[in-house]
Amino acid sequence: MSPAAPLLEFQNLCFERNDLPLFEGIAGGVREGDILQISGANGAGKTTLLRVLTTALSPAAGSLCWRGRPLPRARTRYLTELAFLGHAPGLKLGLSPRENLRWLGGLFPQRHGAAETALAVLGLADWADAPCAQLSAGMLRRAALARLLLSGAALWILDEPLAAIDRDGVALVEQLFRAHLDSGGAIIFSSHQQLALPGVKYLELAA
Amino acid sequence: MPGPGAGFAALLRRDLLLAWRRRGEVANPLIFFAMITALIPLAVGPEPSLLARLAPGMVWIMALLGTLLAADTLFREDFLDGALEFLVLSPQPLWLLVLARVVAHWLVTGVPITLLSPLLAALLALPGSGLPALVAGLGLGTLAFSLLGAVGGALTVALGGGNVLRPLLVLPLYVPVLIFGTAAVARAAAGGESAGALALLGAITALALLVSPFAAAAALRVGIDG
Numbered sequence: 017m018s019p020a021a022p023l024l025e026f027q028n029l030c031f032e033r034n035d036l037p038l039f040e041g042i043a044g045g046v047r048e049g050d051i052l053q054i055s056g057a058n059g060a061g062k063t064t065l066l067r068v069l070t071t072a073l074s075p076a077a078g079s080l081c082w083r084g085r086p087l088p089r090a091r092t093r094y095l096t097e098l099a100f101l102g103h104a105p106g107l108k109l110g111l112s113p114r115e116n117l118r119w120l121g122g123l124f125p126q127r128h129g130a131a132e133t134a135l136a137v138l139g140l141a142d143w144a145d146a147p148c149a150q151l152s153a154g155m156l157r158r159a160a161l162a163r164l165l166l167s168g169a170a171l172w173i174l175d176e177p178l179a180a181i182d183r184d185g186v187a188l189v190e191q192l193f194r195a196h197l198d199s200g201g202a203i204i205f206s207s208h209q210q211l212a213l214p215g216v217k218y219l220e221l222a223a
Numbered sequence: 224m225p226g227p228g229a230g231f232a233a234l235l236r237r238d239l240l241l242a243w244r245r246r247g248e249v250a251n252p253l254i255f256f257a258m259i260t261a262l263i264p265l266a267v268g269p270e271p272s273l274l275a276r277l278a279p280g281m282v283w284i285m286a287l288l289g290t291l292l293a294a295d296t297l298f299r300e301d302f303l304d305g306a307l308e309f310l311v312l313s314p315q316p317l318w319l320l321v322l323a324r325v326v327a328h329w330l331v332t333g334v335p336i337t338l339l340s341p342l343l344a345a346l347l348a349l350p351g352s353g354l355p356a357l358v359a360g361l362g363l364g365t366l367a368f369s370l371l372g373a374v375g376g377a378l379t380v381a382l383g384g385g386n387v388l389r390p391l392l393v394l395p396l397y398v399p400v401l402i403f404g405t406a407a408v409a410r411a412a413a414g415g416e417s418a419g420a421l422a423l424l425g426a427i428t429a430l431a432l433l434v435s436p437f438a439a440a441a442a443l444r445v446g447i448d449g
Contacts, residue, residue, distance in 0.1 A: 072311055073448055095314040104305025108237065110244045115237075122233020123313040123320070147244075 021084030022047045023171055023202050024069065029078035031064055038064055042078070044219050046171070046202040051193065051213060054206040056221030062206040063103055065221065066175050069204060070100045096125055099169035101177060105160035109149040113140055113159040116148065117166065126166045134165035138188065153180035164192065172196060174205040186211075230315035231323045238327030249331055252292065253339055256285040260343045271348040278347035279357065279408035283401055285343070286336045286361055287368060291390060291397070293332040294372030297324060298380045298443065307380070311447055317440040325373045325436065333365025353412030360404040360421055363428045370431040371396045377442035400427055 025045035031038045038061040046052050054062050067073045069080070071091055080087035082094040107116040117131045135144045138158040148156060157180050164172055178186055190211055193203055197213075242249050263281065264274060301307040301324075310320050340361050341354055349357070375393035379386060407420035 067308075070312055072308060092314050095312055098312070100308065100312050102305045102308045104303070104308075106305035106309050108241060108304065108306060110241045111237065115240065119233045119237035120309060122229040122231075122236075123309060123315055125314075 021081070023050075023083060024204070025081045025084075026069065027079050029065070029068060029075045029080075031061065031068055031073070032076045033064075037076075039221055040077075042219070042221075044217075046204060048170075048200040048202060049197050050217065051197055051203045051205075051215065052217045052219060053211070054204065054219050054221065055208070060221040062221060063175055066100075066173055066204065066206060067102075070098065070173050071095075072100075097170045099124070099164050099167040099172050101160050101164070101172075101174045103175045103179075105156045107148050107156060107159055110147060112143075112145045112147055113151070113162065114144045116159065117163060120163055121166070124163075124167055125169075126163075127168060130166050131162070134162040135159070137165060138162045139184075154182055154185060157181055158185060161189065161192065164196075170201050172201065172203045172205070174203065176207060177205055178207050178209050227315055227319055230313060231319050234310075234320055234323035235327050238324065239330065242327070242331045249335075252289045252332075253335055256289065256336065256343065257339070259285065260346045263347065274348040275350060275412060278344055278349035279353065279405045279412065281347060282340050282343050282349075282357065283361070283364070283405050283408070286333070286340070286365055287397055287401060289336050290328075290332050290365055290368040290372060291393065293328065294369070294376050294393070295389070297328055297373055297376040299376065302380045302447070307443070307447060311443060317443065318436040321373060321377070321439045321443070322436045325369050325439075328373070329366050329369040333361070333369055337361040337365060349408070350412045352414060353408045356407045356411035356417040356421060360407045360417075360424055363421070363424050364400045364404045367400050367424075367428040367431045368397060370428070370435040371400075373439040374435050374442060377439040377446055380443065380446040381448065400424065403427070 022045040027043045029042040030040035042065065044052060054065060056062050064073065068075050071080070071087060071094065082090045087094060107113070113135055114131055117134070120126070132144070135141055138161055140155065140158055140162065143151060143155060148159065151159065157177070161177065177189060181189065186209070190213055193211065193213060196203060260281070263277070267273065267277070298307060301310065311317060313320065337358060340357055344354060344357055372393055375389045378392065379389045382388060403420045403424045407417040407424065410420065411417035
C-alpha cells in the first residue's frame with residue numbers, strides 16, 4: 017500500500033440491467049480531501065453507480081481499488097472506513113433518532129458518547145427521543161446525517177444527501193462536508209444542487 | 224471497531240424494542256389462535272377423544288402459520304426503509320446479523336406461541352402426558368421455522384409484498400418439522416415414547432441453524448438488487 021494511492025479508484029465500470037448497459041466505461045477516483053459530485057438526468061444510474069462504489073452491487077465489468085488494493089478482496093477493510101447514506105434514510109420509524117444511532121453503532125465503528133453532540137449539531141436536540149415516525153422528511157435526513165459525524169470513516173458516499181433538506185440544512189451540510197474534507201476525508205455524492213464548496217469535481221452520467 | 228458480538232446484540236436489542244413498541248400487533252395472531260381453539264369444540268363437537276386426536280395437528284398448524292405470516296416482515300421492512308443496506312454494508316459478518324434478526328423473530332413469534340400452547344392444548348382436551356412433548360417440540364420447531372423462513376424471506380426480499388412465492392418456497396421445508404413435531408405429541412399423548420421424534424426434530428433445527436444464516440446472507444446480497 018503506497019501512501020500516494022488514491023483512497024478509492026475505479027476504472028471502466030459497467031453495470032447492466034436486463035442485459036442492457038445502464039452505464040459503461042465509468043472511471044474516476046478520490047484522494048484525501050477530494051469531493052466528487054455525480055450528476056446526470058433522472059434514471060441515468062446515479063444511485064446504481066453509488067451502490068456499485070459501496071460494493072452493495074457488483075459491476076458487470078471494471079475494477080475498484082481501495083487504497084491501492086483491489087476491492088472485493090479488501091472489502092472488510094473498506095467497509096470499516098466507509099460511511100454510506102442511501103436514498104432512504106435507513107432509520108427505523110418506531111425508534112427515536114438516539115435509539116437509531118445506538119443500533120447503528122453496533123454495526124459500524126462509531127465515536128463513543130458523541131451522539132448527543134451530533135444530534136445537537138444537526139438541530140435535533142429537542143427531537144432526540146421522539147419516535148422517527150413523528151419527524152418530517154427533512155428531519156429524518158438530518159438524523160441520518162448525524163451518523164456521519166459519529167463515524168470516523170474516511171470516505172462518505174451519499175445518495176442525494178440534500179433531498180428534503182431546507183436552506184439552513186444545506187448550509188449545515190456544506191459546513192460538515194468542509195470539515196470532513198479538511199480533516200483528510202473524501203466525499204462522493206449525488207445531487208441536482210450545486211454546493212458552495214471549492215474544488216468539487218464532477219462526474220456526469222449520460223442518460 | 225465494535226466486535227462481532229456488538230452487531231448481533233445491537234440488532235437483537237433493536238428488534239425487541241421495535242416489537243415491544245407494537246406489542247398489540249405482535250399479540251394479534253396469538254389472540255386469533257386462541258379464538259380458533261375455542262371455536263373448534265363448538266364446531267366439531269365436544270367429545271374429548273375426537274378433540275385429543277385433532278389437538279397436536281391443530282396446535283402445530285397454528286404455530287406454523289403464525290411464523291409463516293410473520294416471516295413476511297423479516298427483511299422486507301428493512302429493505303423498504305433502507306436499513307437493509309446498512310446490514311449488507313456493515314463490516315460485521317452478515318450471517319451473524321441475519322442470525323440476530325432470526326433470533327428476534329423467534330423470540331417474538333415462536334416463543335409466545337410455545338408458551339401459549341399448553342392452554343390451547345387444554346382447550347382441545349389433549350392428555351397431560353402429551354404436554355412436555357408439545358412444548359419441547361414447539362420450542363425447537365418454531366426456531367427451525369424462523370430459520371428456514373429467513374432463507375425464503377431473503378430470497379424474495381425485493382419482490383412485491385403479499386407474493387405467494389415465499390410460502391411456496393418455504394412450506395416444503397416446513398413439512399418435516401411439522402411431521403416429526405406432531406408425531407412426538409401424538410405418541411406422548413397415547414402414552415408412548417416421544418424421544419425419537421424429538422431427537423429428529425432437534426437434528427433438523429441444528430441443521431437449519433448451521434445452514435440457513437449463511438444461505439439467507441448470500442440470498443440477501445443477491446436479493447438487495449431490486
